[in-house]
Amino acid sequence: MPRCRPSTHDHRNHRGCPRLAGSFVPAEPLLRVSFAVLVGLAAIAPRTAVALPPTTPDWIVAEGDGYDNFANDVNTAGDVNGDGYSDVLISCPGLNGDLGAAFVYCGGPNGLSTEACWESHGTQDGRQYSNESFPAGDVNGDGYDDVIVGSRGYSFIEPSNTLEGLVEVFYGSASGLSATANWQVQGEIPDMELGTYVSAAGDVNGDGYDDIMVSATSSGGTVRLYLGSSSGLATNYAWSVSGYGSMTAAVGDVNADGFDDITVSSSASARVRLFLGSATGPSTSVNWTGTGASGTLYGRSVAPAGDVNGDGYADFVVGAPDWGSNDTGRAYLYYGGPSGVDFGIDFSPNILPIGAEFALDVQCAGDVNADGYSDVIIGAHMFNGAEAAAGRAYLYLGDPDGLDTDFVWAFDGYEANDYLGRVVSGAGDVNGDGHSDLIVGAPGATLDFFNQGVAYAFYGTNSGLSQDAVAVRVLGQEDAGLGGLVAYAGDLNGDGLGDVVAGAPTYDGSFTDEGTLLVFHGTPSDGEILDYSAQRYGSQTSEFFGVSAGRAGDVDGDGYDDLLVGAIFHDGTYEDCGAAFLYYGSETGIPTYPGWTTEGEASTTYYGYTLAGAGDVNGDGYADVLIGALAYTNTLTNQGAVYLYYGSEAGLSTTAAWKVEGSTESELLGAGVAGVGDLNGDGFSDIAIGASNYTGNLAGEGAVFVYYGSADGPAMTPDWTLLGRQADCRMFDSCAAGDVNGDGYEDLLVATAFYDVSLSQEGRVECFHGSPSGLGSTPNWTIYGTRQGGGWLGRSISTAGDVNRDGYADVVIGEENYDGTYTFEGAAYIYHGGPNGLTFGSLHSSGQADPGFGASVSTAGDLNGDGFADVIVGAPDYDYEANDAGAIFAYLGNAEARRGGLDIRPQQKTTSGDVISWLGVSDSPTQFDLAIYGRSTAGRQRVRAEWQIAEIGTALSSEPIASGSWNDTGTPTAELGSVAAIQEPVVGLSPETVYHWRVRTRTRSLYAPYTRWTSIAPTGGSMAHLRTAGGVSSIDDLAVVGSGASSGVRIDRVSPNPMSTNTTIAFRTMIPGPVTVSVYDVNGRRIARLFDGVEGPGVHQVDWDATNESGDRVPTGLYLVRLRTDRGVGTQKVWVTR
Known part of the structure; x- marks a missing residue:
């Protein structure tokens, strides 16, 4: 039987080996298995559609009285006041006895205003001002979006009722839209009805200014295009066509030549014609024609779809609301390509009631789920749901394969004849959260008055981590145990994508139980999410290589993360002394052989049992590493020890810069080690160390010790100590939580998987928030396992990163023995950060009995480069083709992105x-x-x-x-x-x-x-x-700056100098402005900032008490005080004595 890992508590046995703190085994051929086709994972359901956005409106508004036809047209207005939030534009042509009006509702951090922030009212009785309204884009290039209002019934030639029509454009500004139109055009002949349709045109000639289109019903449809410029829209139209219909649309840059393209359509003839843009404007001839069946009203609605498949070419959508013998309706999506329209598809919901008129209105929805692919919203205003003609709106999502023709969201009207979906549109981003929002009109709906018309807005969002795994990797050897260890490796090849590792310490290769480690590089969403890159092996029998592994950080400053791997039974100078190996990252990933190796100091110390990147503990710009040897014996048996190695330009030293030993017998210090970020915001990374058998107030309660970083490294005694607070609960595991409450300080997560609640070993996880003074003595958040005894909540813990990109760090927690559908199915929980800390997000499980799922969990960084953090979970006893073969499961952030998001790689x-x-x-x-x-x-x-x-x-x-x-x-x-x-x-x-x-x-x-x-x-x-780099590299470099007197800034004196406990720095400024006074050591590192503010001309002074920014006294020696202003820099040496 193979030798087992040293144990600090009783565990379920795995091949006769007690299991501890997350490690275990793979084996032979690596099977790269896509989740979608993995036979034997049928118990895990495919990803299910999510309700997105919410199925209840976030905003409801109505204006006017009964039958006023409010929300006859709804659109985004763009950002008319430049505040960073999109606004919406709504027409109400029936207001005040058909005088009509257009309204804008402004966006803000909480969404849309409930009162209009701008409105424009008609002046001709019965002419229904604003029968059409649309965003114009930014026609004058001033950074504010503008809007178009069309009023086709307006008359100007005597006698009245000549219906020439009117189109007005209102320019945006810092205060919003102008009160009166900045530009207008009237129809020149009776019954022209100019303004029947109005729309943006995009930038058809590529000059940087948006253009607009207006249309009239005369001459079989007349469409005119007006160009934007620095002075606004031109007085005369630059392009016009007649006889092709009057429905217009800006469809984006379909052929991606840098010029936006437009369509003109006629539903009567069932034709849509595409005109490609150019430096001289739209083509004078039709570049493409789409044709529908007669009587289907094909072309009744045409709109940009955006780029639904992320190929860089704009796509567009066409509606045919009377398609089918029962007028159920159909939509057509046309994909852009180098020559224009590439190909098209048609679709509609599987079940539509008679007369639904699906696709009477179609429009771009923007990017509702923030995955980088454009989405589409479609209305069916005659849809019979609970009530006749209540109406329905549908949302369709884009993805790498194109528009998913199964809708993911639908919203129904509330009452009969609401006609919800008569008009639909993307609203832009009204609350500034990076998700596009939706606006839907129901012109027949009742809110305050019968049939007055109502507009509804729905805000885009995401729920966090994908519910089901998007990738699974397995090893086909019995008892391989892949997934006992999973860890984030950083970015080993510098490509901006997250890399992960999985350890298999009892892998049999050239030697029995030599161990192995698998490295997976991240890939964009259109590739394999876990891209197997490398495999490294142990070199001795029973070495257990890969029992621990993870990101070291960039220890040599070359821009590539480096990888740490442990082998606890490595035989070196001593038998079973253990070893740690460092593989340096590079453009091609890790090399074949490690570039750094260290060993334990004696036999059976189990050096390398735990290891971790420590961050930058001493603030020198190089990553440092921690290595634990929990069975280390010096003055006490099994007291344990932890070693800290500093990074440098040459990499890691083989001699530890800092070492701490356990203070009691059998303490097992080093059962846990972690870099925990900067808990007190002093600019130095902090570290945490666990001792699983520590006896404080209670026997075997365990402890976690935190040491704060500084320019001199950590102190030899802990700055913060947490005890288990229950006998034999064996608390030792901690990790960086990230900043879960967004206060700018990183937080600490501590797990006690064997904590007894009401039964036995249900488990406990606590979170302590960082602050300027570090950690508090009581947790800010605690959860307990409550489902069953022996569940082991907190069996593994990790920051998850920010899986929903809301700016707050999230965490992942494993519960290895969770009973779900299956006994001991295992679970991983996501808790989302927020202004008040952590709240439950989602639960993920394996779909199999006793797989050990959740034995190891970790952030995966950003595997696909979409800006959302991802998560990896191990299941070392997962059965696939062999018993206990093991598996690792990858989950992507942004659950609503079915295939992951487009690659942005910050x-x-x-x-x-x-x-x-x-x-x-x-x-x-x-x-x-x-x-x-x-x-x-x-x-x-x-x-x-x-x-x-x-x-x-x-x-x-x-x-x-x-x-x-x-x-x-x-x-x-x-x-x-x-x-x-x-x-x-x-x-x-x-x-x-x-x-x-x-x-x-x-x-x-x-x-x-x-x-x-x-x-x-x-x-x-x-x-x-x-x-940032030091302003200087040495004290001499600082000194050559000089006194600064000639530049209007000077340090007059530092007294006393030399100093012991306090000195006063007097300095002079000649003009008012910002001033900083700082103290630097002989290496050019800033150790204290004494003043940072604004001073007027004159003499000022500030004191220094010979302490650094952490409040610790600095060593004796030479320092330099530096005064910086806008006019220059002044310096003065100061000596600190005892």
């Missing part, structure tokens, strides 16, 4: 374009670069990056939004679609300072103007990302 880079790893250091003291794939759900378009950045401990939401330049996403490629590889400098930063940031893409799309905020996974925007 990264931080040096000024020369090299990747900066998470917690790495920039090459400049005042700058780094942000990189992201800029995309638009509209297809080829202009986009730009927008970002917020702040020092750690400062919430990003209060910081100003910076933006870069506009970029053309360019000609699509087969691999990426249409994408702009944006890299923008982030400037004006302070040296030697830790920052966090978030980034999004701004587009020109009216329907999906912004993506969700994102950052590098799994950190989320609220966690530390990088440190």
Whole structure:
């Protein structure tokens, strides 16, 4: 029987080996199995449709009296006041006895206003002002969106009732739309009815200004196009066609040539004609014609679909509401391509009642689920649901294969003759959350008055992690146990996608139980989500290589994350001393052989039993690592020990920079080790160490010790201690939770899987929030296992990253023995972060009895580059082709993205374009670069990056939004679609300072103007990302700056100097402005900031008590005080003595 892992508590046996803290085994040929075709996983249901957005309206509004026909037309208005929130435009042509009016409701952080923020009323009795209204885009390029209002019944030639028609355009501004029209055009002949339809045209000539189209019923339909410019719309139309109908639509850039395209259609003739844009405007001849069956009203509605399959070409949708013998209706989707229309599909719901008139109105929905693929909303206003002609609206989602023709969401009218869905539209992003929202009109609905008309808005959202696994990987050897260990490896090859590892310590290769480790690189959503990349093996019999593994961070500062692997029974200088191996990352991933190896100091220490990346404990810009040896014996048997190794430009030293030993016999210090982020916001990473058999107040209660980082490294005594608080509960496991409450401080998760609640070993998990003073003594959040004894809630724990991209870190918790549909089925729970901390999100299980599912859980970073963090779960006893073969399950963030989202890959880079790893250091003291794939759900378009950045401990939401330049996403490629590889400098930063940031893409799309905020996974925007370089490299470099007197800034004196306990720095400024006073050590590292504010001209002073930013006294030696203002820098040396 193979030797077993050292145990600190009784576990269910696995091949005779007691199981502890998440590790175990794979074997022979690796089967790369797609979840969708994995025979034997039938017990796990395929992904189910989710109700998205909510099935009850988020906003309801009505204006006027009965039969006023409010919501005759509903649309996004774009962002008319430039506040970053989309607004909506609603027509009410029957208001005040058919005078008519148009209303705008402004968006905001809580959604749409309940009162109109702008309205324009008709002036001709009975002429139904605003029978049509539509967003114009930004016709004058001032950054504010504009709107069009059409009134086809307006008359100007005597006598009255000549129906020439009127079209008006109102320009946006910081205060919203103008009160009176900035531009208008009238029909010139009786019965022309100009304004029958109005629409945006996009930018048909590529000059950067949006254009508009207006149409009239005369001459078999007349359509005119007016070009935008810096002064607004031209007085004369630039292009016109007649005889093709009067229905117009801007359908985006169908052939991705950089010019938007338009359609003109006639439902009477069942024809849709496409005109391609160019530098001179639309083509003078038809470029493509779509034809429907006579009598179907094909072309009654035409609208942009956006880019539903992410190939970079705009698509469009056409409605035929009278299709079929019973007028059930049908929609047609046409895909764009290099030559224009590539091909089309037609679809409708499987079951439609007679006369539903599906697709009377169709429109782009934007990106409701924030996956990067455009979605479509379709109305069926005559749908008979609970009531006759109550109406229904349907939502269809895009994905890599194109529009999913099974709708994912529907909403019905409440009463008979509501006619809900008579008009439908994407609303843009009215609450600024990065999800497109929907607006639906029901012009016959009753709210305050009978049949007055009602508009409903539904806000897009996502629910977090995909309910079912999108990828499963297995090994086909009996008792392989794949998934006993799963871990996030960081970004080993620098491609911006998350990589993960799975360990198999009893794998039989050249040696029995030599162990192996599997490395999986992330891939975009249109590839395999878990891309098997490498396999590394042990080199000795019973070495248990891969019993522990995970991200080391970037220990040598080359921009690539490095990988740590443990082998607890490695024989080196001593038998079973254990070993840890480091594989350096590179552009091609990890090498064949490790670049660094260390061993335990004696026999049977089990060195490498636990290991972890520690973050940057001493703030030098290089990642550090922790390694545990829980059976280490020095002065006490099995007291345990933990070693800390610092990174450097040369990598890890083979000599530990810091070592701590257990203080009691059989304490097993090192049963858990973790880098836990920056809990107190001082810019240094902190570490946690668990001792599973520690006896404090109670025997065997266990303990977790936290040590705060500093420029000198951690202290030798813990800064914070937590005891198990129950005898024999064996608490030892902790991890970084991320920032679950968004306060700018990282939080700590602690698990006690063997804690007794009402039965035995149900388990307990606690969360402690970080703060400027570090961790508190009582948990801010606690959950207990309650389903059954021996469930082991907290068997494994991890940050999940930000799986729903709401800016708060989420966590994943394993319960290995959870009883679900099957006995001991196992479970993984997602808890979402939020302003008040953690709340339940979702439960995931295996669909098999006793698979060990949840024995190991981990964030996966961002496997597919869509900006949402993903999660991986191990099931070491999963049966597939062999008993206990084991499996690993990958779950994607953003549950509503059925196939995952488009690849955006946010990264931080040096000024020369090299990747900066998470917690790495920039090459400049005042700058780094942000990189992201800029995309638009509209297809080829202009986009730009927008970002917020702040020092750690400062919430990003209060910081100003910076933006870069506009970029053309360019000609699509087969691999990426249409994408702009944006890299923008982030400037004006302070040296030697830790920052966090978030980034999004701004587009020109009216329907999906912004993506969700994102950052590098799994950190989320609220966690530390990088440190800027030192402003200087040594004290000599600092000193050469000089006194600064000639630049209007000077340090007059530092007294006393030398100093012991306190000194006063007096300085002079000549003009008012921002001032900082800081203290640096001999290595050029900032150790204290004494003043950061605004001062007027004159002499000022500030005291220093010889302590650093953590409040600890600095060592004796030479330091430099530096004064910085807008006008220059002044410096002065100071000596600290005892």
